[in-house]
Amino acid sequence: MVNIRDLDPSASPLDYYGSELRRLREEAKLKQEDLGGIVFCTGSLIGQIETARKVPTRDFSERIDAALGTGGMFSRLVGLVLRCQLPTWFQAYADMEARATYLATYQAQVVYGLLQTEAYARAVLASGMPENLDELVAARLERHRILRRERPPVVWVVLDEAVLHRPIGGREVMRNQLAHLLGMREDRWVQVQVLPFSAGEHASLIGSFNTLRFDGDPDLVYTEDVMSGRMTANPDTVRESALRYAHLQAAALSVEDSAALIARVMEEQYGYQSGPDQRALA
Template sequence: MANIHTLDPNASPLDYYGWELRRQREAAGLKQTQLGDIIFCTGSLIGQIETTKKVPTRDFSERVDAALNTGGVFSRLIGLVLHSQLPAWFQPYAEMEAKAAYISTFQSQVVYGLLQTQEYARAVLATGMPDDLENQVAARIERQRILERERPPLAWAVIDEAVLHRPIGGNEVMRRQLLRLLEFVDHRWMRIRVLPFAAGEHASLDGAFTTMRFNSDPDIVYTEDIVSGHMTASPDTVREAALRYAHLRAAALSVEESAALITRVMEERYGDRPRPEERAVA
Protein backbone atom coordinates (compact mmCIF):
# COMPACT_ATOMS: atom_id res chain seq x y z
CA MET A 1 0.00 0.00 0.00
CA ALA A 2 1.06 3.59 -0.54
CA ASN A 3 3.26 5.29 2.05
CA ILE A 4 2.63 9.00 2.57
CA HIS A 5 6.35 9.77 2.31
CA THR A 6 6.62 8.07 -1.11
CA LEU A 7 3.18 8.90 -2.47
CA ASP A 8 3.51 10.11 -6.07
CA PRO A 9 0.82 12.71 -6.82
CA ASN A 10 1.26 11.99 -10.53
CA ALA A 11 0.55 8.28 -10.21
CA SER A 12 -3.25 8.49 -10.28
CA PRO A 13 -6.15 10.78 -9.35
CA LEU A 14 -6.47 8.89 -6.05
CA ASP A 15 -2.78 9.40 -5.25
CA TYR A 16 -3.04 13.10 -6.06
CA TYR A 17 -6.14 13.42 -3.86
CA GLY A 18 -4.34 11.81 -0.89
CA TRP A 19 -1.22 13.90 -1.43
CA GLU A 20 -3.22 17.13 -1.69
CA LEU A 21 -5.33 16.30 1.36
CA ARG A 22 -2.17 15.80 3.42
CA ARG A 23 -0.69 19.06 2.07
CA GLN A 24 -3.80 21.13 2.73
CA ARG A 25 -4.33 19.65 6.19
CA GLU A 26 -0.76 20.35 7.27
CA ALA A 27 -0.92 23.87 5.82
CA ALA A 28 -3.92 24.45 8.08
CA GLY A 29 -1.91 23.22 11.08
CA LEU A 30 -4.26 20.31 11.77
CA LYS A 31 -3.55 16.74 12.79
CA GLN A 32 -5.59 13.93 11.28
CA THR A 33 -7.69 13.56 14.42
CA GLN A 34 -8.34 17.31 14.56
CA LEU A 35 -9.56 17.44 10.97
CA GLY A 36 -11.63 14.34 11.64
CA ASP A 37 -13.32 16.04 14.59
CA ILE A 38 -14.21 19.04 12.42
CA ILE A 39 -15.79 17.02 9.60
CA PHE A 40 -17.30 14.32 11.86
CA CYS A 41 -15.16 11.32 10.97
CA THR A 42 -12.20 9.51 12.51
CA GLY A 43 -8.59 10.52 12.18
CA SER A 44 -8.00 6.97 10.97
CA LEU A 45 -10.25 7.59 7.97
CA ILE A 46 -8.32 10.75 7.14
CA GLY A 47 -5.10 8.73 7.27
CA GLN A 48 -6.51 5.97 5.07
CA ILE A 49 -7.58 8.46 2.43
CA GLU A 50 -4.24 10.27 2.56
CA THR A 51 -2.46 6.98 1.88
CA THR A 52 -4.95 5.77 -0.81
CA LYS A 53 -6.13 2.88 1.35
CA LYS A 54 -9.65 4.30 1.22
CA VAL A 55 -11.48 6.02 -1.64
CA PRO A 56 -13.11 9.31 -0.56
CA THR A 57 -16.77 10.10 -1.19
CA ARG A 58 -18.32 13.28 -2.59
CA ASP A 59 -19.82 14.09 0.83
CA PHE A 60 -16.38 13.73 2.46
CA SER A 61 -14.86 15.98 -0.20
CA GLU A 62 -17.44 18.72 0.29
CA ARG A 63 -16.93 18.65 4.06
CA VAL A 64 -13.14 18.86 3.67
CA ASP A 65 -13.50 21.82 1.30
CA ALA A 66 -15.64 23.62 3.86
CA ALA A 67 -13.32 22.79 6.77
CA LEU A 68 -10.08 23.75 5.01
CA ASN A 69 -11.55 26.60 2.95
CA THR A 70 -10.03 25.19 -0.24
CA GLY A 71 -12.34 26.88 -2.73
CA GLY A 72 -13.82 23.55 -3.85
CA VAL A 73 -10.57 21.77 -4.71
CA PHE A 74 -11.66 18.37 -3.41
CA SER A 75 -15.20 18.64 -4.76
CA ARG A 76 -13.62 19.07 -8.20
CA LEU A 77 -11.09 16.28 -7.70
CA ILE A 78 -13.60 13.70 -6.53
CA GLY A 79 -15.13 13.30 -9.98
CA LEU A 80 -11.74 12.28 -11.40
CA VAL A 81 -11.08 9.99 -8.45
CA LEU A 82 -14.39 8.14 -8.78
CA HIS A 83 -14.03 7.94 -12.55
CA SER A 84 -10.72 6.16 -12.01
CA GLN A 85 -12.56 3.51 -9.96
CA LEU A 86 -14.60 2.40 -12.97
CA PRO A 87 -13.35 -0.75 -14.71
CA ALA A 88 -10.57 0.20 -17.14
CA TRP A 89 -12.52 -1.09 -20.14
CA PHE A 90 -15.53 1.06 -19.19
CA GLN A 91 -13.74 4.36 -18.62
CA PRO A 92 -13.59 5.38 -22.33
CA TYR A 93 -17.36 4.94 -22.58
CA ALA A 94 -17.97 7.01 -19.44
CA GLU A 95 -15.83 9.79 -20.89
CA MET A 96 -17.84 9.83 -24.12
CA GLU A 97 -21.13 9.60 -22.21
CA ALA A 98 -20.19 12.76 -20.31
CA LYS A 99 -19.59 14.59 -23.61
CA ALA A 100 -22.69 13.37 -25.45
CA ALA A 101 -25.37 15.78 -26.59
CA TYR A 102 -27.89 13.01 -27.29
CA ILE A 103 -28.12 9.49 -25.84
CA SER A 104 -30.50 6.74 -26.88
CA THR A 105 -30.34 3.39 -25.14
CA PHE A 106 -32.20 0.08 -25.19
CA GLN A 107 -31.92 -2.04 -22.05
CA SER A 108 -33.15 -5.63 -22.02
CA GLN A 109 -31.81 -6.95 -18.68
CA VAL A 110 -31.35 -4.11 -16.20
CA VAL A 111 -32.26 -0.46 -15.67
CA TYR A 112 -30.01 1.97 -17.54
CA GLY A 113 -27.02 2.92 -15.36
CA LEU A 114 -27.83 6.65 -15.28
CA LEU A 115 -31.26 5.80 -13.81
CA GLN A 116 -30.25 3.25 -11.17
CA THR A 117 -30.70 3.83 -7.47
CA GLN A 118 -27.70 3.16 -5.26
CA GLU A 119 -29.23 -0.04 -3.83
CA TYR A 120 -30.14 -1.36 -7.28
CA ALA A 121 -26.68 -0.53 -8.62
CA ARG A 122 -25.07 -2.35 -5.70
CA ALA A 123 -27.13 -5.49 -6.38
CA VAL A 124 -26.29 -5.39 -10.10
CA LEU A 125 -22.56 -4.79 -9.61
CA ALA A 126 -22.31 -7.42 -6.88
CA THR A 127 -23.06 -10.13 -9.45
CA GLY A 128 -19.55 -9.60 -10.83
CA MET A 129 -18.11 -10.25 -7.35
CA PRO A 130 -15.69 -7.27 -7.43
CA ASP A 131 -13.22 -6.64 -4.61
CA ASP A 132 -14.07 -2.93 -4.63
CA LEU A 133 -17.87 -3.08 -4.81
CA GLU A 134 -18.56 0.13 -2.86
CA ASN A 135 -16.10 2.08 -4.99
CA GLN A 136 -17.78 0.87 -8.15
CA VAL A 137 -21.20 1.78 -6.77
CA ALA A 138 -19.96 5.29 -5.91
CA ALA A 139 -18.48 5.62 -9.39
CA ARG A 140 -21.75 4.61 -11.04
CA ILE A 141 -23.74 7.11 -8.99
CA GLU A 142 -21.17 9.78 -9.83
CA ARG A 143 -21.86 9.20 -13.54
CA GLN A 144 -25.43 10.28 -12.97
CA ARG A 145 -24.32 13.84 -12.24
CA ILE A 146 -24.43 14.55 -15.97
CA LEU A 147 -28.22 14.57 -15.63
CA GLU A 148 -27.94 17.40 -13.08
CA ARG A 149 -26.02 19.74 -15.36
CA GLU A 150 -27.63 22.98 -16.48
CA ARG A 151 -27.82 21.50 -19.95
CA PRO A 152 -27.66 17.68 -19.70
CA PRO A 153 -27.75 15.40 -22.74
CA LEU A 154 -31.13 14.76 -24.30
CA ALA A 155 -31.72 11.08 -23.53
CA TRP A 156 -34.19 8.37 -24.52
CA ALA A 157 -34.28 5.07 -22.65
CA VAL A 158 -36.34 2.16 -23.97
CA ILE A 159 -36.56 -0.56 -21.34
CA ASP A 160 -37.83 -4.07 -21.93
CA GLU A 161 -40.80 -4.89 -19.69
CA ALA A 162 -38.78 -7.84 -18.34
CA VAL A 163 -36.55 -5.34 -16.53
CA LEU A 164 -39.52 -4.23 -14.43
CA HIS A 165 -40.33 -7.78 -13.36
CA ARG A 166 -36.80 -8.98 -12.57
CA PRO A 167 -36.54 -8.58 -8.73
CA ILE A 168 -32.96 -7.38 -8.50
CA GLY A 169 -32.04 -6.72 -4.88
CA GLY A 170 -35.44 -7.79 -3.58
CA ASN A 171 -38.89 -6.24 -3.50
CA GLU A 172 -38.07 -3.07 -1.55
CA VAL A 173 -35.07 -2.26 -3.72
CA MET A 174 -37.21 -2.77 -6.82
CA ARG A 175 -40.01 -0.63 -5.47
CA ARG A 176 -37.62 2.27 -4.87
CA GLN A 177 -36.05 1.70 -8.29
CA LEU A 178 -39.39 1.91 -10.07
CA LEU A 179 -40.27 5.01 -8.05
CA ARG A 180 -37.01 6.48 -9.33
CA LEU A 181 -38.07 5.81 -12.92
CA LEU A 182 -41.39 7.55 -12.30
CA GLU A 183 -39.55 10.68 -11.18
CA PHE A 184 -38.59 11.19 -14.82
CA VAL A 185 -42.15 11.24 -16.20
CA ASP A 186 -42.09 15.03 -16.56
CA HIS A 187 -38.33 15.39 -16.94
CA ARG A 188 -37.34 17.81 -19.67
CA TRP A 189 -34.27 15.95 -20.88
CA MET A 190 -34.87 12.26 -20.10
CA ARG A 191 -37.68 10.17 -21.61
CA ILE A 192 -38.38 6.59 -20.50
CA ARG A 193 -40.48 4.19 -22.54
CA VAL A 194 -41.23 0.51 -21.94
CA LEU A 195 -41.18 -2.14 -24.65
CA PRO A 196 -44.08 -4.37 -23.58
CA PHE A 197 -44.16 -8.15 -23.70
CA ALA A 198 -47.04 -7.77 -26.16
CA ALA A 199 -44.60 -6.42 -28.74
CA GLY A 200 -43.35 -9.98 -29.23
CA GLU A 201 -40.23 -10.32 -31.37
CA HIS A 202 -38.49 -6.98 -31.81
CA ALA A 203 -35.56 -5.23 -33.47
CA SER A 204 -32.99 -5.93 -30.75
CA LEU A 205 -33.48 -9.49 -29.58
CA ASP A 206 -29.67 -9.70 -29.65
CA GLY A 207 -29.49 -7.45 -26.58
CA ALA A 208 -28.87 -3.96 -25.25
CA PHE A 209 -27.09 -1.14 -27.03
CA THR A 210 -26.54 2.60 -26.67
CA THR A 211 -25.96 5.25 -29.31
CA MET A 212 -24.47 8.66 -28.60
CA ARG A 213 -24.38 11.81 -30.68
CA PHE A 214 -22.01 14.72 -30.17
CA ASN A 215 -21.84 18.34 -31.20
CA SER A 216 -18.63 17.85 -33.18
CA ASP A 217 -17.55 14.18 -32.99
CA PRO A 218 -18.91 11.21 -35.01
CA ASP A 219 -21.82 9.21 -33.60
CA ILE A 220 -20.88 6.15 -31.53
CA VAL A 221 -22.58 2.83 -30.86
CA TYR A 222 -21.76 1.02 -27.60
CA THR A 223 -22.43 -2.62 -26.75
CA GLU A 224 -21.25 -4.99 -24.01
CA ASP A 225 -20.41 -8.65 -23.84
CA ILE A 226 -19.78 -10.79 -20.78
CA VAL A 227 -16.35 -9.32 -20.05
CA SER A 228 -16.06 -5.88 -21.65
CA GLY A 229 -17.62 -3.10 -23.69
CA HIS A 230 -17.15 -2.06 -27.30
CA MET A 231 -17.52 1.31 -29.01
CA THR A 232 -17.57 1.90 -32.74
CA ALA A 233 -18.07 4.91 -35.00
CA SER A 234 -18.50 2.74 -38.11
CA PRO A 235 -21.10 4.53 -40.29
CA ASP A 236 -22.72 1.21 -41.24
CA THR A 237 -23.08 0.16 -37.60
CA VAL A 238 -24.38 3.60 -36.60
CA ARG A 239 -27.01 3.48 -39.36
CA GLU A 240 -28.07 -0.03 -38.40
CA ALA A 241 -28.37 0.95 -34.74
CA ALA A 242 -30.42 4.04 -35.62
CA LEU A 243 -32.80 1.94 -37.73
CA ARG A 244 -33.22 -0.64 -34.97
CA TYR A 245 -33.80 2.04 -32.39
CA ALA A 246 -36.47 3.65 -34.54
CA HIS A 247 -38.29 0.30 -34.68
CA LEU A 248 -37.94 -0.14 -30.91
CA ARG A 249 -39.41 3.29 -30.20
CA ALA A 250 -42.27 2.59 -32.60
CA ALA A 251 -43.07 -0.65 -30.74
CA ALA A 252 -42.68 0.83 -27.25
CA LEU A 253 -45.44 2.32 -25.14
CA SER A 254 -45.73 6.09 -24.94
CA VAL A 255 -44.09 7.90 -22.04
CA GLU A 256 -47.47 8.16 -20.29
CA GLU A 257 -48.43 4.53 -20.99
CA SER A 258 -45.01 3.44 -19.81
CA ALA A 259 -45.42 5.32 -16.54
CA ALA A 260 -48.81 3.65 -16.01
CA LEU A 261 -47.27 0.21 -16.58
CA ILE A 262 -44.34 0.95 -14.25
CA THR A 263 -46.80 2.08 -11.58
CA ARG A 264 -48.94 -1.03 -11.99
CA VAL A 265 -45.97 -3.41 -11.77
CA MET A 266 -44.61 -1.51 -8.77
CA GLU A 267 -47.89 -1.76 -6.89
CA GLU A 268 -48.88 -5.29 -7.88
CA ARG A 269 -45.46 -6.97 -7.78
CA TYR A 270 -43.51 -4.93 -5.25
CA GLY A 271 -46.17 -3.17 -3.21
CA ASP A 272 -46.80 -3.78 0.46
CA ARG A 273 -48.63 -7.05 0.90
CA PRO A 274 -50.66 -7.82 4.03
CA ARG A 275 -49.26 -10.44 6.36
CA PRO A 276 -51.28 -13.68 6.63
CA GLU A 277 -52.73 -12.65 10.00
CA GLU A 278 -53.84 -9.30 8.53
CA ARG A 279 -55.92 -10.85 5.74
CA ALA A 280 -59.67 -10.79 6.14
CA VAL A 281 -61.16 -14.03 7.34
CA ALA A 282 -63.92 -15.38 5.04
Protein backbone atom coordinates in the same frame (compact mmCIF):
# COMPACT_ATOMS: atom_id res chain seq x y z
CA MET B 1 0.51 -0.32 6.12
CA VAL B 2 1.21 2.13 3.31
CA ASN B 3 3.62 4.87 4.23
CA ILE B 4 2.19 8.14 2.95
CA ARG B 5 5.71 9.44 2.33
CA ASP B 6 6.10 6.73 -0.28
CA LEU B 7 3.08 7.92 -2.25
CA ASP B 8 3.81 9.27 -5.70
CA PRO B 9 1.29 12.08 -6.36
CA SER B 10 1.70 11.52 -10.09
CA ALA B 11 0.88 7.80 -9.86
CA SER B 12 -2.90 8.24 -10.01
CA PRO B 13 -5.65 10.75 -9.25
CA LEU B 14 -6.26 8.91 -5.97
CA ASP B 15 -2.61 9.27 -4.93
CA TYR B 16 -2.67 12.95 -5.86
CA TYR B 17 -5.87 13.47 -3.87
CA GLY B 18 -4.35 11.79 -0.81
CA SER B 19 -1.09 13.71 -0.98
CA GLU B 20 -2.89 17.04 -1.38
CA LEU B 21 -5.21 16.25 1.51
CA ARG B 22 -2.26 15.55 3.74
CA ARG B 23 -0.35 18.63 2.59
CA LEU B 24 -3.24 21.00 3.18
CA ARG B 25 -4.17 19.40 6.49
CA GLU B 26 -0.63 19.85 7.75
CA GLU B 27 -0.53 23.42 6.50
CA ALA B 28 -3.65 24.04 8.58
CA LYS B 29 -1.80 22.48 11.56
CA LEU B 30 -4.52 19.89 12.06
CA LYS B 31 -4.08 16.29 13.13
CA GLN B 32 -6.05 13.62 11.32
CA GLU B 33 -8.36 13.33 14.31
CA ASP B 34 -8.88 17.10 14.34
CA LEU B 35 -9.88 17.25 10.70
CA GLY B 36 -12.05 14.17 11.10
CA GLY B 37 -13.95 15.89 13.90
CA ILE B 38 -14.56 18.93 11.73
CA VAL B 39 -15.94 16.94 8.77
CA PHE B 40 -17.78 14.35 10.89
CA CYS B 41 -15.67 11.29 10.25
CA THR B 42 -12.92 9.39 12.03
CA GLY B 43 -9.26 10.31 11.95
CA SER B 44 -8.70 6.78 10.67
CA LEU B 45 -10.74 7.54 7.56
CA ILE B 46 -8.69 10.68 6.96
CA GLY B 47 -5.56 8.56 7.21
CA GLN B 48 -6.88 5.91 4.84
CA ILE B 49 -7.69 8.54 2.22
CA GLU B 50 -4.34 10.25 2.68
CA THR B 51 -2.61 6.94 2.06
CA ALA B 52 -4.77 6.14 -0.99
CA ARG B 53 -6.19 3.07 0.74
CA LYS B 54 -9.77 4.35 0.56
CA VAL B 55 -11.59 6.27 -2.16
CA PRO B 56 -13.20 9.55 -1.08
CA THR B 57 -16.84 10.29 -1.79
CA ARG B 58 -18.22 13.51 -3.23
CA ASP B 59 -19.87 14.37 0.08
CA PHE B 60 -16.57 13.92 1.90
CA SER B 61 -14.80 16.09 -0.67
CA GLU B 62 -17.31 18.91 -0.31
CA ARG B 63 -16.92 18.85 3.47
CA ILE B 64 -13.13 18.87 3.17
CA ASP B 65 -13.29 21.84 0.80
CA ALA B 66 -15.39 23.74 3.33
CA ALA B 67 -13.15 22.79 6.25
CA LEU B 68 -9.85 23.65 4.56
CA GLY B 69 -11.07 26.52 2.40
CA THR B 70 -9.73 25.02 -0.82
CA GLY B 71 -12.08 26.81 -3.20
CA GLY B 72 -13.69 23.56 -4.32
CA MET B 73 -10.47 21.81 -5.34
CA PHE B 74 -11.35 18.41 -3.87
CA SER B 75 -14.90 18.58 -5.21
CA ARG B 76 -13.44 19.01 -8.68
CA LEU B 77 -10.79 16.36 -8.21
CA VAL B 78 -13.09 13.68 -6.82
CA GLY B 79 -14.85 13.29 -10.16
CA LEU B 80 -11.59 12.18 -11.75
CA VAL B 81 -10.81 9.94 -8.78
CA LEU B 82 -14.17 8.20 -9.04
CA ARG B 83 -13.95 7.92 -12.83
CA CYS B 84 -10.73 5.95 -12.37
CA GLN B 85 -12.56 3.42 -10.20
CA LEU B 86 -14.53 2.27 -13.22
CA PRO B 87 -13.22 -0.75 -15.12
CA THR B 88 -10.43 0.32 -17.44
CA TRP B 89 -12.37 -0.78 -20.51
CA PHE B 90 -15.37 1.35 -19.45
CA GLN B 91 -13.55 4.60 -18.71
CA ALA B 92 -13.38 5.72 -22.35
CA TYR B 93 -17.13 5.24 -22.69
CA ALA B 94 -17.77 7.21 -19.48
CA ASP B 95 -15.70 10.07 -20.89
CA MET B 96 -17.76 10.10 -24.09
CA GLU B 97 -21.01 9.75 -22.16
CA ALA B 98 -20.17 12.88 -20.19
CA ARG B 99 -19.68 14.81 -23.47
CA ALA B 100 -22.77 13.55 -25.28
CA THR B 101 -25.73 15.82 -26.03
CA TYR B 102 -28.09 12.93 -26.78
CA LEU B 103 -28.13 9.42 -25.29
CA ALA B 104 -30.43 6.70 -26.58
CA THR B 105 -30.42 3.25 -25.04
CA TYR B 106 -32.26 -0.04 -25.22
CA GLN B 107 -31.86 -2.12 -22.08
CA ALA B 108 -32.93 -5.75 -22.08
CA GLN B 109 -31.79 -6.86 -18.61
CA VAL B 110 -31.50 -3.99 -16.12
CA VAL B 111 -32.46 -0.37 -15.63
CA TYR B 112 -30.18 2.01 -17.53
CA GLY B 113 -27.17 2.92 -15.35
CA LEU B 114 -27.89 6.66 -15.34
CA LEU B 115 -31.37 6.02 -13.94
CA GLN B 116 -30.45 3.49 -11.25
CA THR B 117 -30.97 4.21 -7.57
CA GLU B 118 -28.03 3.61 -5.26
CA ALA B 119 -29.52 0.42 -3.80
CA TYR B 120 -30.39 -0.99 -7.22
CA ALA B 121 -26.94 -0.13 -8.57
CA ARG B 122 -25.34 -1.84 -5.59
CA ALA B 123 -27.33 -5.01 -6.20
CA VAL B 124 -26.49 -5.01 -9.92
CA LEU B 125 -22.79 -4.39 -9.36
CA ALA B 126 -22.58 -6.91 -6.52
CA SER B 127 -23.62 -9.65 -8.95
CA GLY B 128 -20.13 -9.46 -10.46
CA MET B 129 -18.60 -10.11 -7.01
CA PRO B 130 -16.11 -7.20 -7.21
CA GLU B 131 -13.65 -6.45 -4.43
CA ASN B 132 -14.28 -2.69 -4.68
CA LEU B 133 -18.08 -2.61 -4.61
CA ASP B 134 -18.38 0.65 -2.65
CA GLU B 135 -16.07 2.42 -5.09
CA LEU B 136 -17.96 1.09 -8.12
CA VAL B 137 -21.28 2.25 -6.68
CA ALA B 138 -19.85 5.70 -5.97
CA ALA B 139 -18.47 5.89 -9.51
CA ARG B 140 -21.83 4.95 -11.01
CA LEU B 141 -23.62 7.59 -8.95
CA GLU B 142 -21.01 10.13 -10.03
CA ARG B 143 -22.00 9.50 -13.64
CA HIS B 144 -25.52 10.67 -12.77
CA ARG B 145 -24.24 14.22 -12.40
CA ILE B 146 -24.54 14.79 -16.14
CA LEU B 147 -28.32 14.72 -15.71
CA ARG B 148 -28.13 17.66 -13.29
CA ARG B 149 -25.78 19.95 -15.18
CA GLU B 150 -26.96 23.25 -16.62
CA ARG B 151 -27.37 21.79 -20.11
CA PRO B 152 -28.07 18.08 -19.59
CA PRO B 153 -28.17 15.63 -22.49
CA VAL B 154 -31.43 14.41 -23.94
CA VAL B 155 -31.82 10.85 -22.64
CA TRP B 156 -34.22 8.45 -24.33
CA VAL B 157 -34.56 5.04 -22.73
CA VAL B 158 -36.38 1.95 -23.97
CA LEU B 159 -36.60 -0.74 -21.29
CA ASP B 160 -37.69 -4.28 -22.01
CA GLU B 161 -40.65 -5.16 -19.79
CA ALA B 162 -38.54 -7.96 -18.31
CA VAL B 163 -36.48 -5.26 -16.55
CA LEU B 164 -39.54 -4.30 -14.49
CA HIS B 165 -40.24 -7.85 -13.36
CA ARG B 166 -36.70 -8.97 -12.53
CA PRO B 167 -36.55 -8.50 -8.70
CA ILE B 168 -33.02 -7.18 -8.37
CA GLY B 169 -32.20 -6.45 -4.74
CA GLY B 170 -35.60 -7.53 -3.44
CA ARG B 171 -39.04 -5.94 -3.26
CA GLU B 172 -38.17 -2.68 -1.49
CA VAL B 173 -35.23 -1.96 -3.78
CA MET B 174 -37.37 -2.60 -6.85
CA ARG B 175 -40.28 -0.55 -5.56
CA ASN B 176 -38.00 2.42 -4.96
CA GLN B 177 -36.33 1.92 -8.34
CA LEU B 178 -39.61 1.91 -10.22
CA ALA B 179 -40.77 4.92 -8.21
CA HIS B 180 -37.57 6.66 -9.27
CA LEU B 181 -38.34 5.94 -12.92
CA LEU B 182 -41.80 7.42 -12.46
CA GLY B 183 -40.25 10.45 -10.81
CA MET B 184 -38.12 11.04 -13.90
CA ARG B 185 -41.30 12.18 -15.69
CA GLU B 186 -40.67 15.57 -14.07
CA ASP B 187 -37.44 15.86 -16.08
CA ARG B 188 -38.29 16.96 -19.61
CA TRP B 189 -34.87 15.81 -20.86
CA VAL B 190 -35.41 12.18 -19.83
CA GLN B 191 -37.99 9.98 -21.53
CA VAL B 192 -38.69 6.34 -20.67
CA GLN B 193 -40.58 3.85 -22.79
CA VAL B 194 -41.26 0.18 -22.06
CA LEU B 195 -41.12 -2.47 -24.75
CA PRO B 196 -43.94 -4.81 -23.67
CA PHE B 197 -43.86 -8.58 -23.79
CA SER B 198 -46.73 -8.37 -26.24
CA ALA B 199 -44.35 -6.88 -28.83
CA GLY B 200 -43.01 -10.39 -29.36
CA GLU B 201 -39.93 -10.58 -31.57
CA HIS B 202 -38.34 -7.17 -32.01
CA ALA B 203 -35.44 -5.31 -33.61
CA SER B 204 -32.88 -5.95 -30.85
CA LEU B 205 -33.34 -9.50 -29.67
CA ILE B 206 -29.55 -9.65 -29.84
CA GLY B 207 -29.31 -7.42 -26.75
CA SER B 208 -28.79 -3.95 -25.29
CA PHE B 209 -27.02 -1.04 -26.97
CA ASN B 210 -26.45 2.70 -26.56
CA THR B 211 -26.18 5.46 -29.13
CA LEU B 212 -24.38 8.71 -28.29
CA ARG B 213 -24.63 11.95 -30.27
CA PHE B 214 -22.41 14.99 -29.96
CA ASP B 215 -22.17 18.57 -31.14
CA GLY B 216 -19.78 18.44 -34.08
CA ASP B 217 -18.51 14.86 -33.65
CA PRO B 218 -19.66 11.55 -35.20
CA ASP B 219 -22.27 9.45 -33.45
CA LEU B 220 -21.09 6.43 -31.47
CA VAL B 221 -22.65 3.07 -30.78
CA TYR B 222 -21.72 1.20 -27.61
CA THR B 223 -22.31 -2.45 -26.79
CA GLU B 224 -21.08 -4.79 -24.04
CA ASP B 225 -20.29 -8.45 -23.73
CA VAL B 226 -19.59 -10.43 -20.59
CA MET B 227 -16.05 -9.10 -20.18
CA SER B 228 -15.79 -5.68 -21.86
CA GLY B 229 -17.44 -2.98 -23.94
CA ARG B 230 -16.99 -1.72 -27.48
CA MET B 231 -17.52 1.70 -29.05
CA THR B 232 -17.63 2.35 -32.76
CA ALA B 233 -18.28 5.30 -35.03
CA ASN B 234 -18.52 3.09 -38.13
CA PRO B 235 -21.18 4.80 -40.29
CA ASP B 236 -22.80 1.51 -41.29
CA THR B 237 -23.09 0.37 -37.67
CA VAL B 238 -24.45 3.74 -36.56
CA ARG B 239 -27.01 3.69 -39.39
CA GLU B 240 -28.10 0.13 -38.61
CA SER B 241 -28.42 0.96 -34.92
CA ALA B 242 -30.50 4.04 -35.66
CA LEU B 243 -32.89 1.95 -37.74
CA ARG B 244 -33.20 -0.72 -35.06
CA TYR B 245 -33.79 1.90 -32.38
CA ALA B 246 -36.52 3.55 -34.42
CA HIS B 247 -38.27 0.18 -34.68
CA LEU B 248 -37.89 -0.35 -30.92
CA GLN B 249 -39.43 3.03 -30.16
CA ALA B 250 -42.29 2.32 -32.53
CA ALA B 251 -42.98 -1.06 -30.91
CA ALA B 252 -42.70 0.29 -27.36
CA LEU B 253 -45.55 1.75 -25.35
CA SER B 254 -45.92 5.51 -25.35
CA VAL B 255 -44.20 7.42 -22.56
CA GLU B 256 -47.57 7.83 -20.81
CA ASP B 257 -48.61 4.19 -21.20
CA SER B 258 -45.12 3.09 -20.12
CA ALA B 259 -45.49 5.08 -16.89
CA ALA B 260 -48.86 3.42 -16.28
CA LEU B 261 -47.31 -0.04 -16.74
CA ILE B 262 -44.39 0.82 -14.44
CA ALA B 263 -46.83 2.03 -11.78
CA ARG B 264 -48.95 -1.12 -12.12
CA VAL B 265 -45.97 -3.45 -11.80
CA MET B 266 -44.67 -1.43 -8.85
CA GLU B 267 -47.92 -1.88 -6.96
CA GLU B 268 -48.85 -5.41 -8.02
CA GLN B 269 -45.42 -7.05 -7.83
CA TYR B 270 -43.56 -4.90 -5.32
CA GLY B 271 -46.35 -3.43 -3.21
CA TYR B 272 -46.08 -3.60 0.55
CA GLN B 273 -46.95 -7.06 1.85
CA SER B 274 -46.53 -8.69 5.23
CA GLY B 275 -44.14 -11.58 5.45
CA PRO B 276 -40.93 -12.63 7.21
CA ASP B 277 -38.86 -12.65 4.02
CA GLN B 278 -39.77 -9.84 1.67
CA ARG B 279 -36.93 -10.61 -0.69
CA ALA B 280 -38.23 -14.16 -1.15
CA LEU B 281 -41.73 -12.81 -1.85
CA ALA B 282 -40.55 -10.40 -4.53
